[in-house]
Amino acid sequence: MSARATGRQASQQRATPQRLDPLGGLTAQYFIWSVAIIAVAVAVTQVVRHANDVRSPALEAIALLCIVAAGGAVVDGAAARRFPFSAQRHAVLHVLGVLAVAFDLAGRDHGAGESAAWGAVCLAILLMTIGSYRPAAEILLMTAVSSITVAALVVGFSAGLTPAQVALFAITRAAPIAAVGAGAAAFSNTLVTRLTQWQNGAAERAEIARATVREELLAEVSNARHELLEHRAAPFLQDVLDRGVVTPADAARARGLATALRRTMLAEAGRGWLVELADTVDDPEKVADRMTPQQRMALGALISELRAIASLVPGSVAVSATTRGSEAVATMTATFTQDGARLRTAAYLAVLRTFFRRATLVIGPTTVTVTLEFVPAN
Amino acid sequence: MSWVYPVSEAARTTRLGVVAAFAWTGVALLAAGAAATLVVGLSESGVVPWLALGGFVLAAGNLIVSRRFESGPVPLAAGAASILACWMVAAGIRLTDLPFDGYVGFPLFVVGVAATLVGAIADRWSGAIGTLIGFVAGQAALVLAYQGAVPAGLVIDPATAAVAVIVALFISMLSVVRRRARASGPRLDDSGRRDLTAHERQSLLLNSRALVHDTVLGELAALGMTRPGPLTQSMATSIRASLVAAASAAEPSPEPGPPPVALADLLTRFRIAGLHITVTGDPSALDRLSADRRASLVLAMEQCLVNVLQHSGVTHAELSVAASEGRLITTVVDEGSGFDEGAVPADRFGLRESIRGRIADLGGAVRVLTGAGTGTSVIVSVPIDGDST
Numbered sequence: 180m181s182a183r184a185t186g187r188q189a190s191q192q193r194a195t196p197q198r199l200d201p202l203g204g205l206t207a208q209y210f211i212w213s214v215a216i217i218a219v220a221v222a223v224t225q226v227v228r229h230a231n232d233v234r235s236p237a238l239e240a241i242a243l244l245c246i247v248a249a250g251g252a253v254v255d256g257a258a259a260r261r262f263p264f265s266a267q268r269h270a271v272l273h274v275l276g277v278l279a280v281a282f283d284l285a286g287r288d289h290g291a292g293e294s295a296a297w298g299a300v301c302l303a304i305l306l307m308t309i310g311s312y313r314p315a316a317e318i319l320l321m322t323a324v325s326s327i328t329v330a331a332l333v334v335g336f337s338a339g340l341t342p343a344q345v346a347l348f349a350i351t352r353a354a355p356i357a358a359v360g361a362g363a364a365a366f367s368n369t370l371v372t373r374l375t376q377w378q379n380g381a382a383e384r385a386e387i388a389r390a391t392v393r394e395e396l397l398a399e400v401s402n403a404r405h406e407l408l409e410h411r412a413a414p415f416l417q418d419v420l421d422r423g424v425v426t427p428a429d430a431a432r433a434r435g436l437a438t439a440l441r442r443t444m445l446a447e448a449g450r451g452w453l454v455e456l457a458d459t460v461d462d463p464e465k466v467a468d469r470m471t472p473q474q475r476m477a478l479g480a481l482i483s484e485l486r487a488i489a490s491l492v493p494g495s496v497a498v499s500a501t502t503r504g505s506e507a508v509a510t511m512t513a514t515f516t517q518d519g520a521r522l523r524t525a526a527y528l529a530v531l532r533t534f535f536r537r538a539t540l541v542i543g544p545t546t547v548t549v550t551l552e553f554v555p556a557n
Numbered sequence: 558m559s560w561v562y563p564v565s566e567a568a569r570t571t572r573l574g575v576v577a578a579f580a581w582t583g584v585a586l587l588a589a590g591a592a593a594t595l596v597v598g599l600s601e602s603g604v605v606p607w608l609a610l611g612g613f614v615l616a617a618g619n620l621i622v623s624r625r626f627e628s629g630p631v632p633l634a635a636g637a638a639s640i641l642a643c644w645m646v647a648a649g650i651r652l653t654d655l656p657f658d659g660y661v662g663f664p665l666f667v668v669g670v671a672a673t674l675v676g677a678i679a680d681r682w683s684g685a686i687g688t689l690i691g692f693v694a695g696q697a698a699l700v701l702a703y704q705g706a707v708p709a710g711l712v713i714d715p716a717t718a719a720v721a722v723i724v725a726l727f728i729s730m731l732s733v734v735r736r737r738a739r740a741s742g743p744r745l746d747d748s749g750r751r752d753l754t755a756h757e758r759q760s761l762l763l764n765s766r767a768l769v770h771d772t773v774l775g776e777l778a779a780l781g782m783t784r785p786g787p788l789t790q791s792m793a794t795s796i797r798a799s800l801v802a803a804a805s806a807a808e809p810s811p812e813p814g815p816p817p818v819a820l821a822d823l824l825t826r827f828r829i830a831g832l833h834i835t836v837t838g839d840p841s842a843l844d845r846l847s848a849d850r851r852a853s854l855v856l857a858m859e860q861c862l863v864n865v866l867q868h869s870g871v872t873h874a875e876l877s878v879a880a881s882e883g884r885l886i887t888t889v890v891d892e893g894s895g896f897d898e899g900a901v902p903a904d905r906f907g908l909r910e911s912i913r914g915r916i917a918d919l920g921g922a923v924r925v926l927t928g929a930g931t932g933t934s935v936i937v938s939v940p941i942d943g944d945s946t
Contacts, residue, residue, distance in 0.1 A: 200562045202742060203571070209734040210727065217723070310578060343600030347593055351663045354589030362582030369574040377566060385753075393757045400761040404769060408803055412773050416780075416796050423788045425780060433780035440774055444766050445903060448910065452755050472752060480748035530745065 196370035197263050197312045199378065201529040203370065204262070207311030211257040215250035218304040222246045222279075225297035229287075238286030242279045246301045249275035253305055257312070259525060260540070262532040264312035272309075273325045276302030280329050280352070284336040296352060299329050303355035310366030318367060322360025326353040407443060412436050453498050456482045457511070461499040466507040469555035473534040478551065481527045482511065485547060490515040502555065506536070511549045564742060567735060575684075575728070576624045579674040583620045587613045590667035594650065597660045602653040609649025609664065616642035616671040623678045632679035632687070639672040639691060640698045647702030647712075657707045662714070669695045669717035677724055684728035692721035760918050764853070767911040771860060772799035774906070791829070823859055832866045835875045842880040845941045853915050854887065854939060860911040861889040861935045869893025869933065884921075884938050892932040898925055912937070 197204035222243055226233070233239045249272050255261060256268040280298030302325065309318055330349040337345040415436060419429055453460045453467050456479055460467070470478070482498075485491060495514035500507060524540065524547055531538035537552040562570075591613040598606040619638040646668040650661050669692070676691015677684050696717065700709045776799045779792065788796075820843065824834050843851055858876065865874045871893040878887050901908060912935065913923045921939030 200567070202562065203567060206567075206571075206731075206735050209730070213727075213730075310574070341600070343596055346596045347660065347663075350589050350593045350596070354586060354593075354663075354667075358582045358585035358589065361585040362578035362580075365577035365581040366574040369577045370570055373566075373570045373573065374562065377562060388750075389753060389757060392754050393761065396754070396758050396761055400758070400765050403762075404765045405804070408769065408773055412777060413800060413803065416773065416776055416800060419780065419788065420793060420796050420800075423793070425783050425785055425788055427785050430781050430783060430785065433777045433783075437774055437777035437781055440769070440777065441906070444769065444774075444906060447762060448766060448906070452752065452759070455751075455755065472749075472756065475752045475756075476745060476749040479752055480745040483748055484744050 194371050194375065195263065195312060195314050196310070196367055196374065198533065199371060199374040201262065201533045202526075204257070204264070204311060205259065205526060205529055207308050208257045208259070210308050211254050214304055214307050215254050218301040219247055219250050221304065222297050222301045225300075232287045234288045235286040238282045242282035242286060242298060245275045245279035245282065246298070246305075249279070249302070249305055253308075257308075259529040259532070262529045266313065266317060269309065269313050269317065269321060272305060273302070273321050276305065276356075277325050277328050277332075281332050284332055299352045300355050302329075303359040306356065306359045306363055308363075310363035310370070313367060314371065315364040315368035318360055318364040322357060322364070326357040326360070329353050329356060407440070412440060452479075457496045457498040458494045459497040461497070462501075464500070464502055466500040466502055466555055467498065467509060469507070470509075470553060471534065471556055474551075474553060477527065477530045477534050478509070478511065478549075481524065481531065481549065482513075484524060484527065485513045488515065490517045492516060505554065507553055507555045509551045509553070511547075511551075513547045515545045515547070517545065562742075564735065568732070571731060571735065575731075576678050579678055579724075580620045580624045583671045583674045584617045586667040587617045587620075587671055590646075590664045594646070594661075594664045597655060597664075598650075598653050601655050601660065604653055606649045606653050608652060609646045612642045612645025612647075612649055612668065613664075615645060616668055616675075619675055620671060620678070623675055632681075635675050635679045636691070636694055639675045640694050643668050643672050643695045643698035644702050647699045651702060651706065657703070657711070665699055665712075666714050666717055669699060669714055670720050671695070672698070673717065673721045673724060677728060684731075685725040688721055688725040688728065692717065763910055763914040763918060766906060767856070767860075767915055769803060770906040770911050771856065771863070772803045775799065775863070820855065823855065823862070827862055827866065830866060831872055832862060833873050834862065835873070836877070837875060838877040838879040840878045842878050842885055845880060846885060846939070847942050850919055850939065850942065853919055854885070854937070857912045857915045857937060858887055858889060860907055861937075864907055865889065865891045865893065865933070868896065880941065883941055885941050886936065886938045888934060888936045890932070890934045895927045895929050895931045895933050897929060898927065 197207075226239060226243060252268055252271050252275065256264045261268075276298065279301065283298045306318075306322070330353040333349045333352050334345055337348070340348070415432060419425060451460065451462060451465060451468050452475060453462065462468075467475075482496060485496060492514040496511070497513075498509060498511045500509040502508075524542065528538060528540045531540070531549070531551065535551045535553045537550075539550045541548045541550075591610055594606055594609050594613070598604055598609070615638060619635055619642060623635040646664060650664060655661055672695025673688055673692040676694070677688040679691070680687020696713050700712045703712050776796050779795075783792070820836075820840055824836065827834055843854070846854060862874060862876070865871070869891045871891050874889060874891045876887065876889050878885070880886070898908070908925070916923050916937055916939060919939045921937060923938075924936040925933065926936070927933040
């Protein structure tokens with residue numbers, strides 16, 4: 180297998196549904212809240228329902244806190260400002276879930292008895308949306324470790340039970356985690372496979388679109404150049420050619436035309452892509468021109484979204500960019516007459532964080548400030 | 558063309574992902590249910606509950622087969638198989654004379670959940686209605702198997718009902734939530750289209766400016782420094798060629814064939830103008846670029862040589878061409894006066910646009926090694942089209 184093929188495979192293994200489709204991650208974010216609330220509700224209900232079996236309220240309370248913390252970790256991790264949902268956070272979720280199972284088992288009279296089951300169920304519920312964020316292999320691995328650990332904990336707390344009871348309880352406690360993990364892994368694998376296929380096709384479609392646009396623009400640019408030259412420079416040169424003689428006036432006129440032509444070309448060359456979008460651009464080093472197409476798309480879309488908000492103060496969209504060592508920092512600010520930008524701009528943060536090394540969005544009562552860090556392209 | 562994953566594609570992908578998730582969650586639960594049933598059967602009654610195990614296998618197969626089919630009579634067949642599987646599990650457990658308590662609760666729960674998930678998978682339209690039908694059908698089969706032995710109210714499992722309601726709600730929420738989360742998609746698409754157009758316009762304008770610089774602007778500059786008198790033959794030829802070139806298309810022709818300016822012609826032209834060029838390396842490596850990219854590279858090299866001729870104060874330069882690791886590298890070296898790149902005025906387009914701009918447009922890079930009195934080396938590196946070495 181070639182090094183390139185190995186690299187591509189490794190890259191696919193690292194690919195997560197959320198990285199390939201940040202908007203899909205935002206869809207899952209809505210479910211995260213429901214899942215976290217259901218998990219905590221199930222935990223509280225089961226603790227109350229089986230309160231008679233609780234030997235140590237302190238341990239049971241810690242178990243409950245573990246589930247609450249796990250729910251919080253999932254909700255926080257799915258927020259756009261935390262993009263992407265990390266493997267470490269995924270591991271923390273499992274550790275907290277398994278700890279809840281352990282404390283619940285330790286806090287009950289009957290140990291691994293029938294009443295001690297909610298920890299595993301709650302962890303399984305919290306894992307329901309993990310397929311939108313993490314790769315299949317990682318989900319399967321962590322799920323397997325958690326399932327086996329939970330089964331081992333059940334065996335460890337099984338004093339007084341028959342071997343059949345121990346086996347039954349171990350199976351029923353580990354099963355929800357393993358089952359939901361398998362489902363989440365299948366979900367993640369399906370998304371990554373189809374998103375990767377779409378992206379491969381998208382590169383080809385982009386090339387076709389590029390060629391079409393270029394074809395359409397070719398005549399426009401040719402005409403612009405002809406207008407530039409035909410007006411003065413080309414007739415002058417043709418005149419000199421026809422006369423076959425260079426006079427002192429010709430030399431002076433040639434210098435004047437060259438200066439005028441340079442000035443026109445300089446003005447045209449100085450226009451960056453941001454000039455079309457922002458009201459004020461402060462980018463003396465032309466750093467913004469060295470963003471990737473995806474970075475330009477994301478920032479351009481955010482500015483367009485801000486411009487669509489009625490309360491935007493006209494002329495207030497300003498972008499500044501500068502280099503800081505080998506990196507570049509771009510800052511965009513916009514001012515509004517009233518609050519209203521929050522809902523419409525927050526969704527872009529995940530997209531910005533996909534394409535920029537670092538992206539922060541500060542939404543004040545009447546201002547929006549976006550800071551983007553990136554490595555300038557060549 | 559879309560720059561972000563389209564809503565229609567996202568809906569289809571999510572649907573396939575959810576179906577896969579349901580299928581494998583169900584299969585894993587059924588495996589655990591079968592294991593629990595076997596443990597309970599062997600320990601409590603000493604028999605292998607074959608009928609129940611057969612029900613688990615049927616339910617698992619039903620889940621796997623159901624997700625493979627998009628249309629046809631599969632929903633009906635899947636529903637019938639679900640009912641049969643639930644009945645087989647419940648009847649099989651009942652045959653082993655196990656008491657109806659917590660021991661049999663888990664196997665009945667998982668087979669009921671499997672029937673619910675089959676309903677969700679089989680309903681390709683709403684999902685939620687199929688989920689509820691699957692739940693009802695599964696529970697009906699369980700009640701039927703325990704008819705006369707256990708009241709229906711005890712057989713119907715509240716936990717399975719909770720799973721069915723949650724699954725149905727989640728499926729119903731999916732399309733609403735997706736629309737909200739993907740509201741920014743069209744804006745991103747518009748931005749992508751606008752950026753593509755702007756980028757291509759910039760690229761064409763850059764090539765256009767470089768062409769004007771290399772032709773008409775060069776002629777005007779030369780005329781500006783010419784002593785009054787008859788126009789020389791070489792100057793007239795050069796002006797005529799420049800006017801023809803400036804009137805041509807904005808970019809090099811993408812048609813295959815030899816570049817507009819062949820390397821041999823270039824060397825001859827500069828030799829006549831007084832610059833002797835030593836070529837080293839492998840000039841045939843230029844043929845590894847497509848016609849339009851080769852033409853742009855040759856124009857950039859020509860501008861390097863123009864700079865040597867006009868500014869270096871020497872009459873000899875070296876041009877080397879080499880291909881390495883998927884890139885074509887050309888170097889123009891002279892031992893002339895050199896220059897301070899930072900001191901080049903902004904309105905001088907030769908190095909900035911005719912060389913750097915053109916090469917950047919090819920996805921390449923330019924390095925200039927120079928300094929006052931130290932000569933100049935311009936190293937140009939461009940990726941070779943589709944090279945996989």
